[in-house]
Amino acid sequence: MQFSQIIEQHDLINSLIRIYDKRRLSHAQLFFGDEGSKSFALALAYAQFLNCSNKIRFKPEDNRPIIADSCGICPSCKKFKILSHPDLHFIFPNTTTKKVDSKNSSELLIGEFREFVLKQEGVIKLNDWYDFLDVGNKQGTINVRDANNIIKALSVKSYEAKYKIMIVWCVDKLYYDAAPKILKILEEPYENTIFLLVTDDRENILPTILSRTQLVKIPTLRQESETENKYLLLFVEWLRACFFYKSKITDIVKIIEKDIIKLGREEQKQFLGFALEVFQNSFAIKMGLTTSLNLLENTDQKFNSNFPSFVNQNNIEQIYKELDKAILHIERNGNAKMIFLDLSIQLGFLLMIK
Numbered sequence: 001m002q003f004s005q006i007i008e009q010h011d012l013i014n015s016l017i018r019i020y021d022k023r024r025l026s027h028a029q030l031f032f033g034d035e036g037s038k039s040f041a042l043a044l045a046y047a048q049f050l051n052c053s054n055k056i057r058f059k060p061e062d063n064r065p066i067i068a069d070s071c072g073i074c075p076s077c078k079k080f081k082i083l084s085h086p087d088l089h090f091i092f093p094n095t096t097t098k099k100v101d102s103k104n105s106s107e108l109l110i111g112e113f114r115e116f117v118l119k120q121e122g123v124i125k126l127n128d129w130y131d132f133l134d135v136g137n138k139q140g141t142i143n144v145r146d147a148n149n150i151i152k153a154l155s156v157k158s159y160e161a162k163y164k165i166m167i168v169w170c171v172d173k174l175y176y177d178a179a180p181k182i183l184k185i186l187e188e189p190y191e192n193t194i195f196l197l198v199t200d201d202r203e204n205i206l207p208t209i210l211s212r213t214q215l216v217k218i219p220t221l222r223q224e225s226e227t228e229n230k231y232l233l234l235f236v237e238w239l240r241a242c243f244f245y246k247s248k249i250t251d252i253v254k255i256i257e258k259d260i261i262k263l264g265r266e267e268q269k270q271f272l273g274f275a276l277e278v279f280q281n282s283f284a285i286k287m288g289l290t291t292s293l294n295l296l297e298n299t300d301q302k303f304n305s306n307f308p309s310f311v312n313q314n315n316i317e318q319i320y321k322e323l324d325k326a327i328l329h330i331e332r333n334g335n336a337k338m339i340f341l342d343l344s345i346q347l348g349f350l351l352m353i354k
């Protein structure tokens with residue numbers, strides 16, 4: 001699949017190309033959008049572009065909305081087109097079928113998956129996949145065999161391509177016993193391997209995955225959701241108090257008691273996941289990677305223009321760690337008030353680091 005086959009997403013495509021050109025490619029990227037947002041098709045076109053040996057560059061006089069594309073005809077592109085390049089791997093939700101009646105894995109259903117993706121021209125939905133497999137109401141997962149297969153596939157050298165590509169579709173369907181293995185792989189990147197994680201269900205992504213990936217948000221025609229706005233306002237208010245934690249500790253306590261506690265554990269985790277995204281996005285802006293992947297569009301201008309200047313290479317890792325730790329403690333039923341209070345002070349301290 002080529003970028004030119006995906007209409008409507010030119011700004012995002014150009015951002016992805018610029019990231020590649022600046023050699024700031026992250027080894028793990030999370031493509032997320034709403035269902036039908038072509039997140040998978042984009043990941044596929046991106047993978048083909050990365051490995052194309054004869055990339056096309058467009059000049060302004062070519063009058064094309066995108067700045068570059070894969071060629072579509074080199075040996076690598078030809079194999080990507082039919083989804084059978086030896087360095088292109090797919091992991092996707094799977095379950096038992098008539099053909100595979102036990103020990104199901106993505107590996108055993110790869111033929112069906114290729115056929116499905118080609119039939120749908122890359123724009124795929126989970127329910128259509130289950131219909132295609134004819135599995136009734138059964139729901140699939142990405143299981144521990146899939147995680148083991150990823151490790152197996154990655155431990156051999158790439159056959160012919162520059163990058164070995166692992167596309168994990170619906171990473172929100174990661175089964176709990178497979179998650180630690182995947183997290184470990186994301187933490188300790190393999191050489192020349194790019195993970196493209198894809199989801200249309202961001203709410204159910206493990207926050208620990210969010211912190212280990214570069215986010216690629218696929219915009220939809222619909223504006224920011226209400227949930228996002230709700231978290232955004234709370235985030236801005238809370239973080240403003242954190243900046244002045246030494247003099248505003250009572251304000252922090254008030255925000256925690258009045259607004260954060262009442263969210264409940266699940267939403268507290270989502271809120272922290274959202275906070276992670278804002279930090280990642282701000283760091284990407286700071287590094288000059290992007291302006292268009294901006295999650296902060298709806299905040300007031302002052303916060304929007306000031307905030308990225310507080311995030312830098314000296315504090316970002318520690319900020320991720322503190323957020324990760326808070327999410328973990330919330331998951332383990334820790335005292336939410338203490339967890340958020342501690343986090344607020346840590347963030348306030350970290351944001352002062354230049």
Ligand SMILES: [Zn+2]
Pocket residue numbers: 051052053054055070071072073074075076077078
């Ligand atoms: Zn090519």
